[in-house]
Amino acid sequence: MVLTSTATHPDEKDQSLNSTFASRYVRDPIPKFKMPEKSIPKDAAFQIINDELMLDGAPRLNLASFVTTWMEPECDKLIMASLNKNYVDMDEYPVTTELQNRCVNIIANLFHAPISEEETAVGVGTVGSSEAIMLAGLAFKRKWQTKRKAEGKPYDKPNIVTGANVQVCWEKFARYFEVELKEVKLKEGYYVMDPAKAVEMVDENTICVAAILGSTMTGEFEDVKLLNELLTEKNKETGWDTPIHVDAASGGFIAPFLYPDLEWDFRLPLVKSINVSGHKYGLVYPGVGWVVWRSKDDLPDELVFHINYLGSDQPTFTLNFSKGSSQIIAQYYQLIRLGFEGYKNIMENCLENARVLKEGIERTGRFNIISKDIGVPLVAFSLKDSSQHTVFEIADHLRKFGWIVPAYTMPPDAQHIAVLRVVIREDFSRGLAERLAADIEKVVKLLDTLPSPLTTKVAHITAITSETSEKVKSAIETQKEIALYWKRLVDGKRLGAC
Numbered sequence: 001m002v003l004t005s006t007a008t009h010p011d012e013k014d015q016s017l018n019s020t021f022a023s024r025y026v027r028d029p030i031p032k033f034k035m036p037e038k039s040i041p042k043d044a045a046f047q048i049i050n051d052e053l054m055l056d057g058a059p060r061l062n063l064a065s066f067v068t069t070w071m072e073p074e075c076d077k078l079i080m081a082s083l084n085k086n087y088v089d090m091d092e093y094p095v096t097t098e099l100q101n102r103c104v105n106i107i108a109n110l111f112h113a114p115i116s117e118e119e120t121a122v123g124v125g126t127v128g129s130s131e132a133i134m135l136a137g138l139a140f141k142r143k144w145q146t147k148r149k150a151e152g153k154p155y156d157k158p159n160i161v162t163g164a165n166v167q168v169c170w171e172k173f174a175r176y177f178e179v180e181l182k183e184v185k186l187k188e189g190y191y192v193m194d195p196a197k198a199v200e201m202v203d204e205n206t207i208c209v210a211a212i213l214g215s216t217m218t219g220e221f222e223d224v225k226l227l228n229e230l231l232t233e234k235n236k237e238t239g240w241d242t243p244i245h246v247d248a249a250s251g252g253f254i255a256p257f258l259y260p261d262l263e264w265d266f267r268l269p270l271v272k273s274i275n276v277s278g279h280k281y282g283l284v285y286p287g288v289g290w291v292v293w294r295s296k297d298d299l300p301d302e303l304v305f306h307i308n309y310l311g312s313d314q315p316t317f318t319l320n321f322s323k324g325s326s327q328i329i330a331q332y333y334q335l336i337r338l339g340f341e342g343y344k345n346i347m348e349n350c351l352e353n354a355r356v357l358k359e360g361i362e363r364t365g366r367f368n369i370i371s372k373d374i375g376v377p378l379v380a381f382s383l384k385d386s387s388q389h390t391v392f393e394i395a396d397h398l399r400k401f402g403w404i405v406p407a408y409t410m411p412p413d414a415q416h417i418a419v420l421r422v423v424i425r426e427d428f429s430r431g432l433a434e435r436l437a438a439d440i441e442k443v444v445k446l447l448d449t450l451p452s453p454l455t456t457k458v459a460h461i462t463a464i465t466s467e468t469s470e471k472v473k474s475a476i477e478t479q480k481e482i483a484l485y486w487k488r489l490v491d492g493k494r495l496g497a498c
Helices: 042-053 073-081 094-110 128-150 168-176 195-201 224-238 326-363 391-401 430-448 453-497
Strands: 122-126 159-163 180-184 206-212 244-247 271-277 289-293 305-309 312-316 367-369 378-383 407-409 418-423
Touching: 073 326, 094 122, 094 289, 094 326, 122 128, 122 326, 128 168, 128 206, 128 244, 128 271, 128 289, 159 168, 159 195, 168 180, 180 195, 195 206, 195 224, 206 224, 224 244, 326 367, 326 378, 326 430, 378 391, 391 407, 391 418, 391 430
Parallel strands: 159 180, 159 206, 206 244, 244 271
Antiparallel strands: 122 289, 271 289, 305 312, 367 378, 378 418, 407 418
């Protein structure tokens, strides 16, 4: 590569005659934590950063992530063309605002929101599901507080009931906005929230029960319909009106296409809000999320800011102010480009590739599959025998083949279960599924030839203990010899004195 930039300093005048990797900018280290004193050519800056980024994992082989890693070139062009648009400038970019509103309405209709054709859905685009959950949680908290104040009751100890398998963003919401998080513990063989136990934990201070449509642990959908039934009965008995929020970050763009008859959304009366990640199975690069409410009544108006939008009111409810427009535009592209048929085909293909991988893993005879058939297309599996080797060793060895497969322990009270999880995304082909299954089998066979880390550790401890024991024995013998020497010396002096 040849540098073509114009020299900006006298000592750079001959840089264009040198190759990039022979230039002093690439050979000499750049300060990591301070701004350099002088500018460097754009080619050199690019090369320095690009070289470091080569050490990152390959996104398409990152099977830990639910996040989209591939989009069509036409969408890439739209993204690049809109990178310099600040979404918050609604007066300047009215079309982008219109596209966001269209996405909200498409998603709300996909989730069976009870709105007429003349009505506009209530929702907003967010920076991933984390912001979406923060907004939904704030709406529940404010509605609960307003009602408690009107009733003359304390309103300083709100809580949310969830399963212990919730994503960390729920813990963030609870900590940041001073809400107690009451978690239903898991158990071996049942890795999602038990609706009955969740309803038992509901009290007068519960602002909502959060159900997950697609647990990050196993991909399983929680039983929102049963939760709705049990919570309806409790509300009747107590006079409360505890609502439900569905965290459909992973499953919101899966269930409508693979399981259309599954009732989990606004078809259930207590479901007041739903969040979904556009950058997961919404098939958009990170980071974009969406949150929609059942109706205007479920979003307190005091949380909504109203700005003038070309002579008309434009309500906005976000935690962020400035943010890019490109992901919103990309989401609209996917929704109209693929349509219901396209999303359905992609999700069916993901499910089929998950089946291929699952069968390949089962053929090894070494694993238990713990993910369910109905849920996010992923495969979660644990070792049948972990006495010699662990899933963490398997994950480490798979990296040598290029695969990034996460290994982790389950939340309380199932933390003694350790699993591997492979997320099947749109760009994970059948060929890759077959290759991964073959590589997993190779790793297992390789580990069979290696000593167990536990055995090695025990042997190491035994060796240290044995060595220490010998040293202790030697020291004791030495002490005995010293004592005998002094005894003889003292006895000899005594005899001499006599």
